[in-house]
Each structure stands twice: as C-alpha cells, then as structure tokens.
Amino acid sequence: MTMTIRNLTRRFGQTEVLRGIDLTVEKGELVALLGPSGSGKTTLLRIISGLDWPDAGQLTVAGGDWLAKKAEERRTGFVFQHYALFPHMKVRDNIAFGLTVLPRDRRPPPVQIRARVAELLQFLQIPHLADRYPSELSGGQRQRVALGRALAIDPEVLLLDEPFGALDAQVRRDLRRWLREVHDATGTTTIFVTHDQEEAFELADRVVVMGAGQIEQIGRPDEIYDHPASPFTARFLGLTVEIPVNLRAGRIEAPGLDGSALSRRAMADGPATLFLRPSDITPVPDPEGAFRITEAVSTGALLRLRLEGPADCIAEAELPRRAGVPGLIPGQRVRLRPEAGQIFPGGPGPVQAAAVPSLKTKESLQ
Numbered sequence: 001m002t003m004t005i006r007n008l009t010r011r012f013g014q015t016e017v018l019r020g021i022d023l024t025v026e027k028g029e030l031v032a033l034l035g036p037s038g039s040g041k042t043t044l045l046r047i048i049s050g051l052d053w054p055d056a057g058q059l060t061v062a063g064g065d066w067l068a069k070k071a072e073e074r075r076t077g078f079v080f081q082h083y084a085l086f087p088h089m090k091v092r093d094n095i096a097f098g099l100t101v102l103p104r105d106r107r108p109p110p111v112q113i114r115a116r117v118a119e120l121l122q123f124l125q126i127p128h129l130a131d132r133y134p135s136e137l138s139g140g141q142r143q144r145v146a147l148g149r150a151l152a153i154d155p156e157v158l159l160l161d162e163p164f165g166a167l168d169a170q171v172r173r174d175l176r177r178w179l180r181e182v183h184d185a186t187g188t189t190t191i192f193v194t195h196d197q198e199e200a201f202e203l204a205d206r207v208v209v210m211g212a213g214q215i216e217q218i219g220r221p222d223e224i225y226d227h228p229a230s231p232f233t234a235r236f237l238g239l240t241v242e243i244p245v246n247l248r249a250g251r252i253e254a255p256g257l258d259g260s261a262l263s264r265r266a267m268a269d270g271p272a273t274l275f276l277r278p279s280d281i282t283p284v285p286d287p288e289g290a291f292r293i294t295e296a297v298s299t300g301a302l303l304r305l306r307l308e309g310p311a312d313c314i315a316e317a318e319l320p321r322r323a324g325v326p327g328l329i330p331g332q333r334v335r336l337r338p339e340a341g342q343i344f345p346g347g348p349g350p351v352q353a354a355a356v357p358s359l360k361t362k363e364s365l366q
C-alpha cells in the first residue's frame with residue numbers, strides 16, 4: 001500500500017520542526033530520510049508510527065487516515081538506534097513479544113507464535129541465538145533481533161531510526177547488506193532514518209534529503225549525488241568547495257579555473273557559484289596559476305591539498321597519493337581543473353536556493 005504525507009507540520013513551542021512535508025512512499029519501497037542532526041527526521045518517523053502527532057497535515061496509508069488511528073492500531077514495526085530489547089527475556093521471547101501482547105481476538109495461538117518465531121530466526125540467520133539473553137549478544141546481533149521483533153507482527157510499514165548508528169564501521173556495512181536482502185525478501189515498505197550518506201545511498205531505492213524541517217530533494221541515490229538541487233544539498237553531500245565564477249554563454253569562467261571538463265550550462269550570464277567535491281578537482285602545476293598550495297597532507301591513500309586563490313577563495317583538493325603528480329607541494333602555484341561540479345546562480349554571499357537549472361550536455365547546447 002502507498003503511504004501519502006501531505007503538508008505535515010509540527011511545532012515544539014516556537015520552533016517549527018516540520019514545515020510542510022509532502023512525501024509519497026510506494027508499496028515495497030525502501031526510502032532513506034537523510035539529513036543533519038535536528039532536521040526533523042526522527043520527528044517525522046515518530047508521527048508515522050503514532051508516537052507523536054502533527055499540528056496540521058495528512059497521513060494516509062492505502063487511502064486510510066492514519067492520524068485517526070492510535071499507534072497500536074497502525075501495524076508499524078519500529079527499530080531504534082539503542083536496542084530496546086527486554087533484558088529479562090530470551091531472544092525468542094523478545095521476537096515473540098509483539099504477537100503475545102496483541103488483543104485476545106487477534107492474538108495467534110501459542111503454537112503459531114512459536115512457529116512464526118522459529119521461521120524468523122531462520123530467515124534472519126540467528127537461530128543459534130534463540131535462547132540467549134540480550135546481554136549475551138553483540139551490538140550487531142541485538143539489532144538483528146530488534147528487526148526480528150519488528151517484523152514478527154508482519155508490519156505494513158517498517159520504521160528504522162539510525163538502527164546501526166551505535167555500531168562500528170564493518171558491522172554497519174555487513175548489516176546494511178543483510179537489511180537490503182531482508183527487505184528484498186519480505187517486500188515490506190520501509191523508511192530508514194540516517195545521517196550517513198553512504199548508508200542512505202547504498203541501501204535505499206530513493207533518498208529524501210531533509211534540512212531544517214523541510215524536504216530539500218527526493219530522488220534515486222545517483223540522481224541526488226550527481227545533481228544536488230540546492231546549495232544545502234550540495235554542501236551536505238560533500239560539495240564543500242565553493243568558487244565564485246562568472247557565466248558567459250553557458251561557459252564557466254573564473255581566474256585560475258580551467259573549466260574545460262565541465263559541460264556548458266543553460267543559465268543566464270552573470271555571477272554564480274560553482275560547488276565542487278575536493279575529489280573532483282585536479283590541480284595542475286602552473287607557474288602562472290592563480291591558486292597556491294598552502295598545505296599538503298597525506299592520509300596514506302590520499303593526498304589532501306589546501307589551496308588559496310584570488311579574492312580569499314579557499315579550495316581543497318583530494319587525489320590518490322599514488323597518482324604522484326610532481327610539483328604538488330606547499331608554495332607551488334596551480335590552476336584548478338574541476339572534473340564535475342554543480343552551479344547555482346548568485347555570487348559570493350548567500351547563494352540563491354533556486355531549483356538547479358537542468359544540466360545540458362555539450363551536444364544539446366550546440
């Protein structure tokens with residue numbers, strides 16, 4: 001079933017924490033809510049689950065009004081960052097919990113509950129943990145059990161709030177893959193909250209970028225990565241180098257910038273700001289170059305350069321250290337060759353948050 005959210009707002013005192021959220025999640029989709037701390041992701045998830053209520057707006061699932069239903073009537077499965085397993089219950093009893101507390105008329109008989117738990121333990125690859133207590137599990141194992149408990153009731157919507165946030169990087173990666181497999185096998189509509197870009201992009205069918213209580217952009221991971229629609233999204237997705245440029249006949253011009261690798265833009269002439277990822281900048285040694293290397297740091301695999309340009313413009317470039325371009329040492333002059341980037345109208349100072357003009361290939365502009 002489809003979930004539709006329309007113009008949802010939520011205020012805490014004077015602070016508007018959700019400011020008109022519009023979102024549709026299709027049946028069986030895995031959607032990631034991605035955004036910095038405080039952008040309203042958890043508040044939105046809590047409203048969907050029925051743990052919190054909006055001040056205005058609509059939330060429907062399969063056409064039915066979910067705001068008219070209490071949390072326990074909504075059939076959502078919820079997994080939090082901090083394991084909310086019952087410490088005095090074994091794993092099998094934790095997983096069974098949601099079924100054992102159903103009202104008598106909807107509660108399956110004990111034999112069916114046991115069968116459902118056994119099936120989930122197998123499916124989630126944790127049958128060997130069935131008789132352990134939560135204190136005898138690793139963090140990753142606890143989150144597998146927490147997902148089992150959320151899935152036991154066969155939820156209409158599965159809600160995950162930073163479920164892997166407290167785990168180390170390798171376990172997170174393993175669990176991410178595992179979760180995607182579980183999702184593909186169950187087809188449960190899933191909304192996943194994270195502030196980790198890599199996690200959102202690897203896991204989700206669509207990513208919803210949130211900033212300050214608003215949706216900044218919705219799209220497939222590659223779409224968003226390649227074409228961030230606002231300066232906010234660009235900065236959040238790592239396009240942290242901002243260079244004031246001038247647009248002339250679709251060409252990007254700035255002192256010390258070699259824009260030859262960038263396609264022409266279908267934008268009006270005038271001042272603009274070019275947003276770049278440090279890894280998309282190639283510094284080319286050039287005695288006449290307008291940028292000067294002020295710092296070079298090796299992280300092992302990468303060489304990170306800090307560059308100072310005209311009009312106090314500071315840039316950062318990051319390249320594989322083994323590429324070993326000679327001359328990239330502090331004091332040397334370079335020009336910058338961006339391999340990819342995003343441009344927004346407006347010069348130095350606040351950049352217009354207007355929707356990004358569509359990127360055209362060189363061919364389509366000729």
Ligand SMILES: Nc1ncnc2c1ncn2[C@@H]1O[C@H](COP(=O)(O)OP(=O)(O)OP(=O)(O)O)[C@@H](O)[C@H]1O
Nearest residue numbers: 012013017035036037038039040041042043044195
């Ligand atoms: N019960 C509450 N009372 C007052 N303010 C609240 C309450 N719950 C959340 N907020 C505020 O609402 C804003 C959004 O919080 P929310 O937890 O939804 O953000 P988030 O994007 O999930 O952040 P994080 O990634 O840190 O969990 C924050 O500024 C927070 O302080």
